[in-house]
Structure formats: C-alpha cells, structure tokens
Amino acid sequence: MMLDNLYARFDWAGARVEPTPLSSPRLLLLNRDLADELGMDLSEPQWRELTSGNRLLPEMTPFAQVYAGHQFGGFSPQLGDGRALLLGEVVAPDGRRWDLHLKGAGKTPYSRFGDGRAVLRSSLREYLASEAMHHLGIATTRALSLVGSEEPVYREQREPGAAVLRAAPSHLRFGHFEYFYYSGQPERIPVLLDYLIDTQWPDLTKDQAGYTALFERVVEKTATLIARWQLVGFCHGVMNTDNMSMLGLTLDYGPYGFLDAYDPDHICNHSDHGGRYAYDQQPAVGNWNLQRLAQALSGVIELEALQQALGKYEYQLLSTYSEGMRQKLGLTAWQDEDPALFRDMFTLMAAQKVDYSCWFRRLAQLESSGPVPDSLLGLLTEPEAGRDWFGRYQARLARESRTQAEKAAGMNAVNPKYILRNHLAQQAIERAEQGDMSEADRLLLLLARPFDEQPELDHYAMPAPAWAESLCISCSS
Incomplete structure (x- = not known):
C-alpha cells in the first residue's frame, strides 16, 4: 500500500489534528472489496484501531480541511471538517488516488459548538447509502469501514458513538473555493485547481484554458449526477455548496431519502422547513450552486467562459434525464408524443400516490397488448384512473421493434427492484443499536445487486408500510 499526504502539505488549507480515539471500539462493517481495490491489506484489529482513531498508519498525516459554503441560501464564511479528518491519500494498485476520510474523529478547529463525534445511527445510514448508490451506478463517495462504541454521544438523546472511514478520489467541495474567494485569499484558488488537475485530471493544463475546461467538467458532472438522482428517485436533503463535490460525487449523506409514494414536492429533510431542497428543486439548486462556484472562480476564469459553461448545465441535465427516462420506460427512440406521455404519467403517479420504484420495475411486465397486470394496477389507489394512460403506453410500445422479453430485460437493467428505503x-439501525448487525449485512448484500431478481427477499421490494411515513430524518441524521 502506498500512502501520500499531498493535500496536508497545504498548511494554509486547514489544520493538522490528531483524532480523538473512541473507547472500546468494535469493528461493525468492513468493505473488503473496496479495501482490496485500494490495496489495503490490513487485519481486522488494524481496521478497528484505524477507524476508531486509536492508531493510525505511520505514513498518515491527519488534516482537517477548511471551507465555507452557502447553507440554505445563506453564506457561512467558515465551515470546515468539524468532525472529520483527511487521514491521507492512498495510491491504489491501478494508480488511482483515494482520500481516506474519517468521520466522527473528534473536535477540530472547525467544530464550532459541536463535539466532533458521530452516532451509530447516522454513520450506518451513510455506510448503507453510499454503497447502495455505488451499486446503482451513481457517482458517490464510498464506505470503507465502520466502528461502534459504547462511548455516549448526545444529540436529541443519548446515542452510541461511531465512526465511519470513507474513501473518494477527492473530497474537494465547492465550499473550498468559496472560502478562499470570500476570505480575501484569491492566490490560493489556482493552487487548489492545480492540485485537482495533478491528482484527477492530468490531461488539463494548469492555466486559464485548463481551469476553464475543469469548470466545464464540474458543470457536466454535476448536471449528470443530479439527473441520475432524479431518475432513481433520490433526495439528498441538504444540497449546501459545502456538500457539493468538485468531482460530481454524491457527498455527505445525512437526511437523504429515496422516494416511496411519488411526490414531486417531497422534502426528505425535516429541518428544511421551506422546501428549498425538495425533490423537484434539486436540478435548480444544482444550477444555483454552480453559479456560486463560478463566482469563486471568477478571478482565474473569464466571465464569458464561466457563463458559457453554466449555459450547458440545463442541456446536460435534461439530455441525461430524458435518455434515462426513455430507457426506464423501455423505449428505443424518441417520438413526438413521448413528452406528453411522460408528463401525464407523472401526473397520474402523483395523484394516485404510486410507489416510485415499484411502478417502473413493474411496468416491465406490461405487454403492448392485453390486460394490465394486477401487480401494476394494485399500485394505484383507484385502478380505473390509469386505464387511459396504460392504453396510450401500450399503443406506444406496439410501435417498438423489440420483443417483450428484450424490452423487459432492458427495463429491468435500469429500474432497480431494491432501493434503500x-x-x-x-x-437495520435499531438492530445495530442492540448489537445485531445481521440486518445491515443482509441489506448490503441485497443492495449490491439492486437490479437482480432475488425471490427469497421480495419483501424488501414492497412499497413502504404506513408507519414509515412517521420517520423523522433531519440534518442531525
């Protein structure tokens, strides 16, 4: 294993901080596949000690990064890693570079009034979600290991402490550049851009032309990411600029949620009283956040170039989304009436409170002629309400050249049967808090194959029970 600490050499970009060890840690989860990919051949006791902050590897230089961010529309001039540390950068056997980022590592200079700790509830949610998204093919940070501890952490109530070690090619956020722009340190911005080019995009030049191309990539990757969130029904919940990745990764899992009953106005974050980050607002928020990044980069990229790059956001998002929706509905090419077909489908789904994931998965069973399967009709509160739309959709399918089997296989390859509801x-959290990780293990195995039929686990693919509506997920989650 080869370790490096390039970012920690920027002593102006944060602070060196030793983690505060968790007492009596227990290794709860270990992502062996990812560890092998990173070339990290450690024993379970070593993983436990590393993830709990009790003993780092000799080459590691723990570092808390400083950044700023627009949070719910208002600017916070100094945020930073308040409970996380960049331990170092692994150079994997394939030559790719990965940050190792320990969340729940204790207080840093950026903790403000926090304790720097994480609880088992939120740590397990992050572990499960990041792996679920990875196997859905959506760009994300990854979870490497999770430890728990009986050491108490206080949120709304006393909870067991935990820490999660996550990995990503980079944890650079829009907020990094905002911090140096608004704090009057513009000379730091090209240094961070050069670091990103050196470590991630070495094909770019370290000059204005290269910085412009870099921003264009950030715009493209952000638009693609959010389109894919929309396609799978994922709500991030707290799309502050400090939670936006320069690499277009899904970053910082807190009050996230996948849609159950389709509601375009769904708010997954109990703390989001105004609905700023509602499901249907995510595309617009992504654009707004990119505009904030453009402002921060305006000293090194010409205004016209920034505007041209931003102008490509909507096209990239809509083209990715439209192509993805066409595949979800089993259509091989666009026809003029398709946009109206899509709009009317979503109107029907919202009115009938249709389960989002079940709807698209079960649509694969519908043939171009014949009766509508009961499994599909059963998703509607009033089955008759869907007759007209089903008839139009079947007529549209009849103009396709693929067989039913080919169409169904294509739809099932893009519409997951299993999502992390x-x-x-x-x-899984409730069992884990009682010392039983079996449900978390089962979920991870299930979510590693979200598109496959797993008949023995079909109950995991059913619409959410009524009691799930009472679950309250907030920023502290």
Whole structure:
C-alpha cells in the first residue's frame, strides 16, 4: 500500500489534528472489496484501531480541511471538517488516488459548538447509502469501514458513538473555493485547481484554458449526477455548496431519502422547513450552486467562459434525464408524443400516490397488448384512473421493434427492484443499536445487486408500510 499526504502539505488549507480515539471500539462493517481495490491489506484489529482513531498508519498525516459554503441560501464564511479528518491519500494498485476520510474523529478547529463525534445511527445510514448508490451506478463517495462504541454521544438523546472511514478520489467541495474567494485569499484558488488537475485530471493544463475546461467538467458532472438522482428517485436533503463535490460525487449523506409514494414536492429533510431542497428543486439548486462556484472562480476564469459553461448545465441535465427516462420506460427512440406521455404519467403517479420504484420495475411486465397486470394496477389507489394512460403506453410500445422479453430485460437493467428505503435503514439501525448487525449485512448484500431478481427477499421490494411515513430524518441524521 502506498500512502501520500499531498493535500496536508497545504498548511494554509486547514489544520493538522490528531483524532480523538473512541473507547472500546468494535469493528461493525468492513468493505473488503473496496479495501482490496485500494490495496489495503490490513487485519481486522488494524481496521478497528484505524477507524476508531486509536492508531493510525505511520505514513498518515491527519488534516482537517477548511471551507465555507452557502447553507440554505445563506453564506457561512467558515465551515470546515468539524468532525472529520483527511487521514491521507492512498495510491491504489491501478494508480488511482483515494482520500481516506474519517468521520466522527473528534473536535477540530472547525467544530464550532459541536463535539466532533458521530452516532451509530447516522454513520450506518451513510455506510448503507453510499454503497447502495455505488451499486446503482451513481457517482458517490464510498464506505470503507465502520466502528461502534459504547462511548455516549448526545444529540436529541443519548446515542452510541461511531465512526465511519470513507474513501473518494477527492473530497474537494465547492465550499473550498468559496472560502478562499470570500476570505480575501484569491492566490490560493489556482493552487487548489492545480492540485485537482495533478491528482484527477492530468490531461488539463494548469492555466486559464485548463481551469476553464475543469469548470466545464464540474458543470457536466454535476448536471449528470443530479439527473441520475432524479431518475432513481433520490433526495439528498441538504444540497449546501459545502456538500457539493468538485468531482460530481454524491457527498455527505445525512437526511437523504429515496422516494416511496411519488411526490414531486417531497422534502426528505425535516429541518428544511421551506422546501428549498425538495425533490423537484434539486436540478435548480444544482444550477444555483454552480453559479456560486463560478463566482469563486471568477478571478482565474473569464466571465464569458464561466457563463458559457453554466449555459450547458440545463442541456446536460435534461439530455441525461430524458435518455434515462426513455430507457426506464423501455423505449428505443424518441417520438413526438413521448413528452406528453411522460408528463401525464407523472401526473397520474402523483395523484394516485404510486410507489416510485415499484411502478417502473413493474411496468416491465406490461405487454403492448392485453390486460394490465394486477401487480401494476394494485399500485394505484383507484385502478380505473390509469386505464387511459396504460392504453396510450401500450399503443406506444406496439410501435417498438423489440420483443417483450428484450424490452423487459432492458427495463429491468435500469429500474432497480431494491432501493434503500428509510424504513429498511431504520430497521437495520435499531438492530445495530442492540448489537445485531445481521440486518445491515443482509441489506448490503441485497443492495449490491439492486437490479437482480432475488425471490427469497421480495419483501424488501414492497412499497413502504404506513408507519414509515412517521420517520423523522433531519440534518442531525
């Protein structure tokens, strides 16, 4: 294993901080596949000690990064890693570079009034979600290991402490650049851009032309990411600029949620009283956040170039989303009436409170002629309400050249049968808090194959039970 600490050499970009060890840690989860990919051949006791902050590897230089951010629309001039540390950067056997980021590592200069700790509830939610998204093919940070401890942490109530070690090619956020722009240190911005080019995009030049191309990539990757969130029904919940990745990764899992009953106005974050980060607002928020990043980069990239790059956001998002929705509905090419077909489908789904994931998965069973399967009709509160739309959709399918089997296989390859619903995560959390990790292990195995038929686990693919509506997920989650 080869370790490096390039970012920690920027002593102006944060602070060196030793983690505060968790007492009596227990290794709860270890992502062996990812560890092998990173070339990290450690024993379970070594993983436990590393993830709990009790003993780092000799080459590691723990470092808390400083950044700023627009939070719910208002600017916070100094945020930073308040409970996390960049331990170092692993150079994997394939030459790719990965940050190792320990969340729940204790207080840092950026903890403000926090204790720097994480609880088992939120740590397990992050572990499950990041792996679920990875196997859905959506860009994300990854979870490497999770430890628990009986050491108490206080949120709304006393909870068991935990720490999660996550990995990503980079944890650079929009907020990093905002911090140096608004704090009057513009000379730091090209240094961070050069670091990103050196470690992630060495094909770019370290000059204005290269910085412009870099921003264009950030715009493209952000638009693609959010389109894919929308396609799978994922709500991030707290899309502050300090939670936006320069690499277009899903970053910082807190009050996230996958849609159960389709509601375009769904708010997954109990703390989001105004609905700023509602499901249907995510595309617009992504654009707004990119505008804030453009402002921070305006000293090194010409205004016209920034505007041209931002102008490509909507096209990239809509083209990715439209192509993805066409595949979800089993259509091989666009026809003029398709946009109206899509709009009317979503109107029907919202009115009938249709389960989002079940709807698209079960649509694969519908043939171009014949009766609508009961499994599909059963998703509607009033089955007759869907007759007209089903008839139009079947007529559209009849103009396709693929066989039913080919169409169904294509749809099932993009419409997951299994997603991480909040009630499933909650059940795993409740068991984990009692010392039983079996449900978390089962979920991870299930979510590693989200598109596959797993008949013995079909109950995990059912719509959420009524009690799930009462689950309250906030920023502290």
